[in-house]
Amino acid sequence: SAVISQKPSRDICQRGTSLTIQCQVDSQVTMMFWYRQQPGQSLTLIATANQGSEATYESGFVIDKFPISRPNLTFSTLTVSNMSPEDSSIYLCSVERLVGETQYFGPGTRLLVL
Amino acid sequence: AQKVTQAQTEISVVEKEDVTLDCVYETRDTTYYLFWYKQPPSGELVFLIRRNSFDEQNEISGRYSWNFQKSTSSFNFTITASQVVDSAVYFCALSEFRANSKLTFGKGITLSVRP
Numbered sequence: 001s002a003v004i005s006q007k008p009s010r011d012i013c014q015r016g017t018s019l020t021i022q023c024q025v026d027s028q029v030t031m032m033f034w035y036r037q038q039p040g041q042s043l044t045l046i047a048t049a050n051q052g053s054e055a056t057y058e059s060g061f062v063i064d065k066f067p068i069s070r071p072n073l074t075f076s077t078l079t080v081s082n083m084s085p086e087d088s089s090i091y092l093c094s095v096e097r098l099v100g101e102t103q104y105f106g107p108g109t110r111l112l113v114l
Numbered sequence: 115a116q117k118v119t120q121a122q123t124e125i126s127v128v129e130k131e132d133v134t135l136d137c138v139y140e141t142r143d144t145t146y147y148l149f150w151y152k153q154p155p156s157g158e159l160v161f162l163i164r165r166n167s168f169d170e171q172n173e174i175s176g177r178y179s180w181n182f183q184k185s186t187s188s189f190n191f192t193i194t195a196s197q198v199v200d201s202a203v204y205f206c207a208l209s210e211f212r213a214n215s216k217l218t219f220g221k222g223i224t225l226s227v228r229p
Contacts, residue, residue: 001161033216042205042219043159058216090157094217102149103217105159 002027002097004106012112013083020079021109023093028073031096033103034066038089046091049076083113116141118208120220127196128228135191135223137206143167145211148182148189153203153222165189166211196227 003026013019023032032049046066047055055068070076080087090110094103117140127133139148150162163173165182173180177194193200203222209215 042221043217044219045216048216092159094159100212102161102164104161105151107156107158110157 001102001104002029002095004093004095004104006091006093006106006109008109009107010110010112012114015084015113017083018079018081019083019111020077021091021093021111023076023078023095023106025074025095027097029095029097030073030099031103032070032076033094033096034068034076034078035092035094035105036089037092037108043092046078049078049093080111083111085113087111088113116143116146116208116210116218118206118218118220120206120223122223123221124224124226126226126228129198130195131227132192132194133196133225133227135193135204135206135225137189137191137220139187139189139206139208141208141210143210147209147211147215149207149209149217150180150189150191151205151207153205155202159205162191193225196225198227198229201225201227 005024007022034046035043037043045058046061047057049055049068049070051070067079090108092108093106119138146167148165152160170182179192181190203224205222206220207217209217
Protein backbone atom coordinates (compact mmCIF):
# COMPACT_ATOMS: atom_id res chain seq x y z
CA SER A 1 0.00 0.00 0.00
CA ALA A 2 1.06 3.62 -0.49
CA VAL A 3 2.43 5.80 2.30
CA ILE A 4 0.10 8.74 2.77
CA SER A 5 0.81 11.86 4.81
CA GLN A 6 -1.42 14.78 5.67
CA LYS A 7 -0.58 18.27 6.86
CA PRO A 8 -1.45 19.65 9.27
CA SER A 9 -2.22 16.76 11.57
CA ARG A 10 -4.41 19.03 13.66
CA ASP A 11 -5.36 22.68 13.92
CA ILE A 12 -7.52 25.04 15.89
CA CYS A 13 -9.02 27.82 13.79
CA GLN A 14 -11.25 30.81 14.25
CA ARG A 15 -14.62 30.98 12.57
CA GLY A 16 -14.66 32.79 9.26
CA THR A 17 -11.13 31.74 8.34
CA SER A 18 -10.02 29.07 5.85
CA LEU A 19 -7.67 26.13 6.21
CA THR A 20 -5.92 24.18 3.48
CA ILE A 21 -5.13 20.52 4.15
CA GLN A 22 -2.48 18.76 2.13
CA CYS A 23 -2.36 15.10 1.19
CA GLN A 24 0.90 13.67 -0.13
CA VAL A 25 1.45 10.13 -1.39
CA ASP A 26 4.83 8.47 -1.84
CA SER A 27 3.93 7.04 -5.23
CA GLN A 28 1.65 7.88 -8.11
CA VAL A 29 -1.96 6.93 -7.53
CA THR A 30 -4.92 6.93 -9.84
CA MET A 31 -7.65 8.05 -7.49
CA MET A 32 -7.68 10.44 -4.53
CA PHE A 33 -10.67 11.11 -2.31
CA TRP A 34 -11.53 13.42 0.57
CA TYR A 35 -13.74 12.32 3.46
CA ARG A 36 -15.14 14.10 6.50
CA GLN A 37 -15.74 12.47 9.87
CA GLN A 38 -17.74 14.64 12.23
CA PRO A 39 -17.33 13.99 15.97
CA GLY A 40 -18.58 10.55 16.90
CA GLN A 41 -19.85 9.94 13.40
CA SER A 42 -19.00 7.82 10.41
CA LEU A 43 -17.09 8.90 7.34
CA THR A 44 -18.76 10.78 4.52
CA LEU A 45 -17.24 11.31 1.11
CA ILE A 46 -16.81 15.00 0.24
CA ALA A 47 -15.41 14.66 -3.25
CA THR A 48 -13.19 12.79 -5.65
CA ALA A 49 -10.08 14.77 -6.55
CA ASN A 50 -9.49 14.48 -10.28
CA GLN A 51 -6.04 15.12 -11.67
CA GLY A 52 -6.09 17.99 -14.12
CA SER A 53 -9.80 18.71 -13.83
CA GLU A 54 -12.40 19.88 -11.36
CA ALA A 55 -13.23 17.65 -8.43
CA THR A 56 -16.44 15.63 -8.38
CA TYR A 57 -18.50 16.59 -5.35
CA GLU A 58 -21.02 14.49 -3.46
CA SER A 59 -24.50 15.73 -2.70
CA GLY A 60 -24.40 18.31 0.06
CA PHE A 61 -20.86 19.48 -0.64
CA VAL A 62 -20.00 22.41 -2.90
CA ILE A 63 -16.84 23.72 -4.46
CA ASP A 64 -17.13 27.17 -2.88
CA LYS A 65 -17.01 25.66 0.59
CA PHE A 66 -14.54 22.83 -0.11
CA PRO A 67 -12.30 23.76 -3.03
CA ILE A 68 -10.00 20.90 -4.02
CA SER A 69 -6.89 20.83 -6.12
CA ARG A 70 -4.97 17.91 -7.58
CA PRO A 71 -2.05 19.18 -9.62
CA ASN A 72 -0.40 15.78 -10.08
CA LEU A 73 -0.71 12.08 -9.30
CA THR A 74 0.81 12.28 -5.82
CA PHE A 75 -0.66 15.40 -4.24
CA SER A 76 -4.01 16.98 -3.42
CA THR A 77 -5.32 19.77 -1.24
CA LEU A 78 -8.67 20.37 0.40
CA THR A 79 -9.58 23.84 1.63
CA VAL A 80 -12.28 24.33 4.21
CA SER A 81 -13.52 27.86 3.56
CA ASN A 82 -15.25 30.38 5.80
CA MET A 83 -15.22 27.93 8.66
CA SER A 84 -17.85 27.58 11.34
CA PRO A 85 -17.87 25.34 14.44
CA GLU A 86 -19.92 22.81 12.45
CA ASP A 87 -16.84 22.20 10.32
CA SER A 88 -15.01 20.75 13.30
CA SER A 89 -14.19 17.24 12.09
CA ILE A 90 -11.48 14.87 11.08
CA TYR A 91 -10.70 15.25 7.39
CA LEU A 92 -9.15 12.23 5.72
CA CYS A 93 -7.76 11.70 2.29
CA SER A 94 -7.73 8.27 0.72
CA VAL A 95 -6.12 6.86 -2.38
CA GLU A 96 -6.51 4.03 -4.82
CA ARG A 97 -3.18 3.18 -6.35
CA LEU A 98 -4.83 1.61 -9.34
CA VAL A 99 -8.46 1.87 -10.40
CA GLY A 100 -10.56 -0.67 -8.54
CA GLU A 101 -7.99 -1.39 -5.87
CA THR A 102 -8.56 -0.96 -2.16
CA GLN A 103 -8.72 2.57 -0.76
CA TYR A 104 -6.07 3.36 1.82
CA PHE A 105 -6.41 6.31 4.14
CA GLY A 106 -4.10 9.01 5.35
CA PRO A 107 -3.68 9.73 9.08
CA GLY A 108 -6.31 12.46 9.02
CA THR A 109 -6.40 16.14 10.00
CA ARG A 110 -8.24 17.00 13.19
CA LEU A 111 -9.85 20.40 12.86
CA LEU A 112 -11.44 22.36 15.66
CA VAL A 113 -13.21 25.60 14.79
CA LEU A 114 -13.91 28.03 17.61
CA ALA B 115 -28.81 3.27 -2.91
CA GLN B 116 -26.27 1.51 -0.77
CA LYS B 117 -26.54 1.26 2.98
CA VAL B 118 -24.46 -0.32 5.72
CA THR B 119 -25.92 -1.00 9.15
CA GLN B 120 -23.82 -1.69 12.20
CA ALA B 121 -26.50 -2.11 14.85
CA GLN B 122 -24.06 -2.49 17.73
CA THR B 123 -22.70 0.88 18.80
CA GLU B 124 -20.48 -0.04 21.70
CA ILE B 125 -19.13 -3.36 22.90
CA SER B 126 -17.05 -3.96 25.99
CA VAL B 127 -15.26 -7.24 26.65
CA VAL B 128 -12.58 -8.53 28.93
CA GLU B 129 -9.26 -9.48 27.44
CA LYS B 130 -9.13 -12.97 25.91
CA GLU B 131 -12.85 -13.03 25.23
CA ASP B 132 -14.03 -13.59 21.67
CA VAL B 133 -16.14 -10.83 20.15
CA THR B 134 -18.19 -10.60 16.96
CA LEU B 135 -18.94 -7.32 15.24
CA ASP B 136 -22.03 -7.40 13.05
CA CYS B 137 -22.47 -5.77 9.66
CA VAL B 138 -25.56 -5.86 7.46
CA TYR B 139 -25.63 -4.18 4.08
CA GLU B 140 -28.11 -3.21 1.39
CA THR B 141 -27.38 -2.84 -2.28
CA ARG B 142 -29.15 -3.34 -5.58
CA ASP B 143 -25.91 -4.32 -7.25
CA THR B 144 -25.18 -7.97 -7.93
CA THR B 145 -21.46 -7.38 -7.65
CA TYR B 146 -19.83 -5.26 -4.98
CA TYR B 147 -17.01 -5.05 -2.45
CA LEU B 148 -17.22 -5.24 1.33
CA PHE B 149 -14.59 -3.88 3.70
CA TRP B 150 -13.64 -3.64 7.33
CA TYR B 151 -11.50 -0.78 8.64
CA LYS B 152 -10.15 -0.17 12.13
CA GLN B 153 -9.81 3.31 13.64
CA PRO B 154 -7.69 3.30 16.81
CA PRO B 155 -7.75 6.30 19.17
CA SER B 156 -4.98 7.94 17.13
CA GLY B 157 -7.55 8.48 14.38
CA GLU B 158 -6.04 6.89 11.31
CA LEU B 159 -8.13 4.41 9.38
CA VAL B 160 -6.46 1.03 9.02
CA PHE B 161 -7.57 -1.33 6.26
CA LEU B 162 -8.33 -4.86 7.47
CA ILE B 163 -10.02 -6.73 4.65
CA ARG B 164 -11.73 -6.41 1.28
CA ARG B 165 -14.08 -9.11 0.02
CA ASN B 166 -15.83 -9.19 -3.34
CA SER B 167 -19.36 -10.47 -3.65
CA PHE B 168 -18.27 -13.44 -5.78
CA ASP B 169 -16.31 -14.95 -2.95
CA GLU B 170 -18.33 -16.22 -0.01
CA GLN B 171 -15.51 -18.15 1.55
CA ASN B 172 -14.83 -17.21 5.12
CA GLU B 173 -11.42 -15.72 5.77
CA ILE B 174 -9.11 -16.06 8.73
CA SER B 175 -6.09 -13.91 9.45
CA GLY B 176 -4.49 -14.66 12.79
CA ARG B 177 -7.01 -13.78 15.49
CA TYR B 178 -9.33 -12.16 12.97
CA SER B 179 -11.98 -13.95 10.95
CA TRP B 180 -14.74 -12.80 8.67
CA ASN B 181 -18.04 -14.50 7.86
CA PHE B 182 -19.67 -13.38 4.60
CA GLN B 183 -23.25 -14.57 4.13
CA LYS B 184 -24.72 -13.27 0.91
CA SER B 185 -28.12 -14.84 1.70
CA THR B 186 -28.51 -12.62 4.76
CA SER B 187 -26.48 -9.67 3.40
CA SER B 188 -24.11 -9.87 6.32
CA PHE B 189 -20.35 -9.57 6.68
CA ASN B 190 -19.50 -10.19 10.31
CA PHE B 191 -16.08 -9.83 11.91
CA THR B 192 -14.88 -11.94 14.82
CA ILE B 193 -11.86 -11.25 16.99
CA THR B 194 -10.67 -14.30 18.88
CA ALA B 195 -8.90 -13.95 22.20
CA SER B 196 -9.25 -10.18 22.20
CA GLN B 197 -6.44 -7.94 23.38
CA VAL B 198 -6.35 -4.42 24.77
CA VAL B 199 -4.74 -3.25 21.51
CA ASP B 200 -7.92 -4.28 19.69
CA SER B 201 -9.72 -1.37 21.34
CA ALA B 202 -10.83 0.86 18.48
CA VAL B 203 -13.78 1.87 16.34
CA TYR B 204 -14.47 -0.66 13.61
CA PHE B 205 -16.17 0.36 10.40
CA CYS B 206 -17.81 -1.87 7.83
CA ALA B 207 -18.06 -0.39 4.34
CA LEU B 208 -19.48 -1.19 0.92
CA SER B 209 -18.58 -0.09 -2.59
CA GLU B 210 -19.78 -0.82 -6.07
CA PHE B 211 -17.77 -3.21 -8.20
CA ARG B 212 -16.46 -0.57 -10.58
CA ALA B 213 -13.86 2.11 -10.92
CA ASN B 214 -14.13 5.34 -8.97
CA SER B 215 -16.65 3.90 -6.58
CA LYS B 216 -17.06 5.62 -3.25
CA LEU B 217 -17.10 3.80 0.04
CA THR B 218 -20.35 3.79 1.98
CA PHE B 219 -19.57 3.37 5.66
CA GLY B 220 -21.60 2.09 8.56
CA LYS B 221 -21.72 4.15 11.74
CA GLY B 222 -18.97 2.14 13.36
CA ILE B 223 -18.73 -0.02 16.48
CA THR B 224 -16.65 1.12 19.43
CA LEU B 225 -14.89 -1.89 20.92
CA SER B 226 -13.34 -1.61 24.35
CA VAL B 227 -11.18 -4.46 25.57
CA ARG B 228 -10.51 -4.32 29.31
CA PRO B 229 -7.48 -5.95 30.85
